[in-house]
Amino acid sequence: MSLIYEWARVVALAVLFAGLIEMLITSEDMARFVRLILGMVVLLAMISPALTLADRSWLHTDSIITLGQDPLAAGNRAWHKSVSGQIGRLMESIEGLGDIQVRVFGNVGEGITSIQLRGRISGQEQHRTSQIEKAITTTLAAYYGVLEKYVELQLEVDSPTERGDELHGR
Numbered sequence: 742m743s744l745i746y747e748w749a750r751v752v753a754l755a756v757l758f759a760g761l762i763e764m765l766i767t768s769e770d771m772a773r774f775v776r777l778i779l780g781m782v783v784l785l786a787m788i789s790p791a792l793t794l795a796d797r798s799w800l801h802t803d804s805i806i807t808l809g810q811d812p813l814a815a816g817n818r819a820w821h822k823s824v825s826g827q828i829g830r831l832m833e834s835i836e837g838l839g840d841i842q843v844r845v846f847g848n849v850g851e852g853i854t855s856i857q858l859r860g861r862i863s864g865q866e867q868h869r870t871s872q873i874e875k876a877i878t879t880t881l882a883a884y885y886g887v888l889e890k891y892v893e894l895q896l897e898v899d900s901p902t903e904r905g906d907e908l909h910g911r
Contacts, residue, residue, distance in 0.1 A: 748789070748790050751786050752783070752786045754786075755782055755783045755785075755787075756783055758782070759779035759780070759782060759783055762775060762779055763775065763776065763779060820848070821845050824845045824853065824885075825843040825844065825845050828845065828856065828858070828881070828885070829841050829842075829843045831880060831884060832858065832860065832877065832880070835873060835876050835877060836866070837862055837863050837865070837866030837873055838860050838861070838866075838873055838877070838896075839860065839861050839862075839863065840860055840861040841858065841859070841860045842858070842859040842860070843856065843857070843859075844856070844857040844858075852886075853885050853887050854891065855887070855892070855893065856881060856885075856887055856891065856892050856893070857893045857895070858877065858894055858895070859895045859896075859897075860894075860895075860896050860897075861896070861897050862896055862897070862898045862899065863899050864899040864900050867899075870896065870898060873896070874894055874896065877894060
C-alpha cells in the first residue's frame with residue numbers, strides 16, 4: 742500500500758511542478774517546448790513504478806548467480822588457466838627442465854600471490870639443478886613480479902641411467 746501512496750505522491754508533485762512552471766512562461770514560442778518537456782516529466786513519474794519492477798525482474802544478475810555461473814569465479818578460473826599456461830610455456834624455454842606443471846594462487850584483482858611449480862630435471866643436467874632453480878625464480882620475478890619466497894619448486898631429478906635406458910629402449 743505504501744508503494745501506491747508513494748507513486749501517487751510523486752505523480753501529484755510532478756503535476757504541480759509542471760503547472761507552476763507553465764504559469765511562469767510568458768512567451769508563446771517557448772510554451773510549446775516547455776509543455777512537451779513537462780509532459781515527459783509527468784509521464785516519467787507515472788511509469789516509474791513499472792520501470793522499477795522491470796529493473797528488479799530482469800536487469801539484475803541474481804538469476805545468473807543462482808544458476809551456479811558466478812561471473813567473478815568464472816573469470817578467476819579462466820585467469821588461473823591462462824596464467825598457468827603462460828608460465829608453463831615460459832618455463833619450457835629453460836634448458837634441462839621438463840614435465841612442467843604450474844599452479845597459480847591469487848585472483849584477477851590481486852594478481853599472482855604465489856606459484857607452485859613441479860617439474861623434472863634430466864639426468865644430464867643434474868649438476869645444474871641450482872642454476873635451473875635460479876633461472877626459474879629469476880624468470881618468474883622478471884615476468885610476473887613474484888618474489889622467490891613466494892615460489893614453491895618441486896623438482897625431481899631423473900637418474901642418468903634411467904634416462905639412458907629409455908633412450909636405448911631397455
